[in-house]
Amino acid sequence: MSASLPKTAPVLALETSCDETAVAIYDGGLRAHALHSQVALHAEYGGVVPELASRDHVRRVAPLLRQVLDEAGLGTRDLAGVAYTAGPGLIGALMVGGATAAGIALAHGLPLIPVHHMEAHLLAPMLEDRPPAFPFVALLVSGGHTLLVDVRGVGDYRLLGESLDDAVGEAFDKTAKLLGLPYPGGPELARLAESGREGRFRLPRPMTDRPGLDFSFSGLKTAVLTSLPKAASDAERADLARAFEEAVVDTLCIKCLRALEATGYERLVVAGGVSANLRLRASLRERTRARGAEVFFPRQAFCTDNAAMVALVGWMRRAEGSPAVAALEVRARWPLSELCPVQRRPETMEQETIP
Template sequence: MNPSACAAGLRPGPILGIETSCDETAAAIYCGERGLLAHCLYSQVKLHAQYGGVVPELASRDHVRRINGLIRAALADAGVQAGELGGIAYTAGPGLIGALMVGAAVASGMASALGVPLIPVHHMEAHLLAPMLEDPAPAFPFLALLVSGGHTMLVAVRGHGVYELLGESLDDAVGEAFDKTAKLLGLPYPGGPHLARLAEQGRAGRFHFPRPMTDRPGLEFSFSGLKTAVLTALPADADAQTRADLALAFEEAVTDTLAIKVERALQAAQLERVIVAGGVGANRRLREKLAERARRGGFALYFPRLAFCTDNAAMVAYTGWVRRRDGQMPGGALFTTPRWPLDSLTPPRSAA
């Protein structure tokens, strides 16, 4: 057991992680000695598909229906009794406030009943640390490209809880741009994966879109103009091949832009390792382009497994374990927040 945990009188044991920030309900068990013991997830994609996007009230209600069963399943898969847990970690933000409150209420009740710490976890910090669940895990420091439906960020990660925001999107997040463009092309929800599959049938060179903000210094992103460019280029009577060609041109523009900014950020922060986190990190073209640039540029590249790119509780349980191990739980009491700047986090004591 970590000395700081002993000093705080904390009971040793695995951490239960709970994730309910948006449209995935998940529970996981992480143990410092044995690693990830179990992770269970239920996706609400089918529930929201008929509406073309996430309906917050429906998401919250479905979290209520699913969360207790997933927690029981995770405990059973891990072979852990609830009384053996050493803490309950939950996603406190950012996210949909109603959805966050479901996980927070369940976590708070369990922590109180079991007499263990309640550990609020920052959703973006959890994504940043998701590659730590892999073998080999990246060593600190590294550059993190965090790309999801709600965030596009470049972060210099110096250690657990020591984060420097280098650049972010000024408008649409990259995942949001994928989804909006997919909708323009008549693709179903969730649009990003459907657009990527359609792009595989596209012909290169028929359309070309700008690589936003790469012709000027800086590490910020802007993707809202790309979906407008697709709309302008989209004929009213576009056939299937034209839509595939547009999807490919859009995907190429986005992934090129991300790769260019990653190389700039590496130079600016003087780092030699890159991790990619968030749902868009599953995109095949992005992985291929970054891998090619890593070979040419000599930097190391890390991805979490595909299941841990999207929202999940494994990353929440791991982040909660780190915070508990180092004797510092952000917030220290039950809270939820739809907005929570990453750079407002207090580093664990061991990193301060």
């Protein structure tokens, strides 16, 4: 088998890194995608229960596979590769998607393509009609990550800054819990903030008064906690929610503009679950426009975990000649910096291995 795929070759992808089961097919365009969210399953526990997540993935993955193949009008024999989220994520959940992908690849002699979850988020805006061109600065904001990355090409990433404590999505969820909001907390807090009054509370913009591109959100959460006694009514809780959201958005915007200045780039990509936040989108559009730069977001459906972005990355890497793997690999922790640029693959990776 050749080291790269034809540009129209369909790649099937599975995403099971946490609490969404998703399947998609990409062949230079998105052919089909489907997703099942476990939000209702975990709601009574106030967060994701790993064992329940893994069991639900087992129940959902086969029906979603059939649905996506039928929608695309393809059979497994028509595929040119099988991609799957190999990490980072919940190890049991990752194993469900990985084992399913490996079984399909083995049964049909297809390349097995591991995909880094954060790389998939980072490149998700490439699914849109107006994708960003390389190079660009990427802000990855989710429940587990807050990263600023210099992106020069597929796999060619340089970390510019990261959170030293809570990820921004984690800070949203913890603050929502302080305000007595139900799971999932982040979207609930954003909804409550819509009715809040501007200026009622003033919260800090952490680490914006010093140079650098790192973040810290644990102190902001503490500031909310100390302000709670002044937020006795529902209206005052909405005011506090708005103050928190504005502080987060302002902090992220300040650091993004600094990153654009440091790199000299004119394009910013914002991805991950928190990129769905409407206040963040509006503020970044306004501030980047004022600077003469452009900002790119994935559509709302592709901000949270999904298989479309995994299929895209699997297809891109195979189309450029990145090797398949010989056996199933999953990693609960996987630094983005360990990925290899597709343009400069080591000689040891030139020989392709097929399961």
